[in-house]
Amino acid sequence: MLFRTAVEDDLDRLLGCVVDEDISWSRPDRLKGYLESGHYRFDRIWLAEDQRSGEILARAVWWSIPDQPVPYALDCLYVHDSVADRVALAAELLGRAHAAYGKAPEYHVFVANGWRQTPSTTAAIGWRWEAAGRAGLTEELERLRFEWTAGDCPVPEPSRRVTFAANDDDEAFVEAFQRAAVGTLDHYTRKELLTMSPVEQARADVRDYRSMPGDRSWWRLAYDEDGDLVGFAVPSANEGGAVVGYLGVVPERRGHGYIDDLLGEITRFHAGRGVQRIVADTDAGNVPMARAFERGGYRNFGVRLVLSANPVNA
Secondary structure, three states: EEEEEEHHHHHHHOOOOOOOOOOOOOHHHHHHHHHOOOOOHHHHHHEEEEOOOOEEEEEEEEEOOOOOOOEEEEEEEEEEOOOOHHHHHHHHHHHHHHHHOOOOHHHHEEEEEEEEHHHHHHHHHHHHHHHHHOOOOOOOEEEEEEEEEOOOEEOOOOOOOOEOOOHHHHHHHHHHHHOOOOOOOOOOHHHHHHOHHHHHHHHHHHHHHOOOOHHHHEEEEEEEOOEEEEEEEEEEEEEOOOEEEEEOOOHHHHHOOHHHHHHHHHHHHHOOOOOOOEEEEOOOHHHHHHHHHOOOOOOOEEEEEEEEEOOOOO
């Protein structure tokens, strides 16, 4: 078996690696389009190739933020039906890629609500989860996906108790992010704080949101009638369109419904730009945020499953 990264001459054969299971995959149009945009790169597509026949027996495709040194997440894992031990081959392919990257990027799979009651979905996920676990991705997370669509729900009215102010000083948001991280229910923030100081984690978040297609000028700090900080609202966007981005309430102001004011401002801002659909994710365990989305007119339309490496052992 030959394990290697893809090259341009492999394109036609890569397009023939079709995943027909009802989970996320790299369809031919997505593969070609993302190779053109830089979100996929040939050197971030790994292959397991039969050295005698030249047939591709396994393929792993990682999604990247263009120009970033390491891919962000595994997007597709394919193993040919003829392979007797799909788990073993997939695990070795992932392991070799992780060694080359110097880290193990997350693995994201998008599924429908109620996926556990769908045998074909659980079967498709089962062997992939086992392979990813053998390759070091042992931490499981389930995130609920929400959407707001114009016409299905009214645009929120401006808050009567919160003032939103732009601020072009990144350090102001570093401080706000750091304050809101205390006691947060957000899985990613809690995970990062295991290996980073609070200020390092907040600065990393600022860098991440700056790297997204959303405009930095959209960011807002939120203040009450006395001018005290309540939290922040960071509308943003990705390649698919408008997203809620990031919002947070500082600990001493929680429990008073400010989360609705912040989410309402983000929704109203995007709607004012003529956006027809806004998408957001939150952890399944973050019940207050999920309920805020429901109150704000957002509909849970799917689930994102995430596997990642334990940050302490990575």
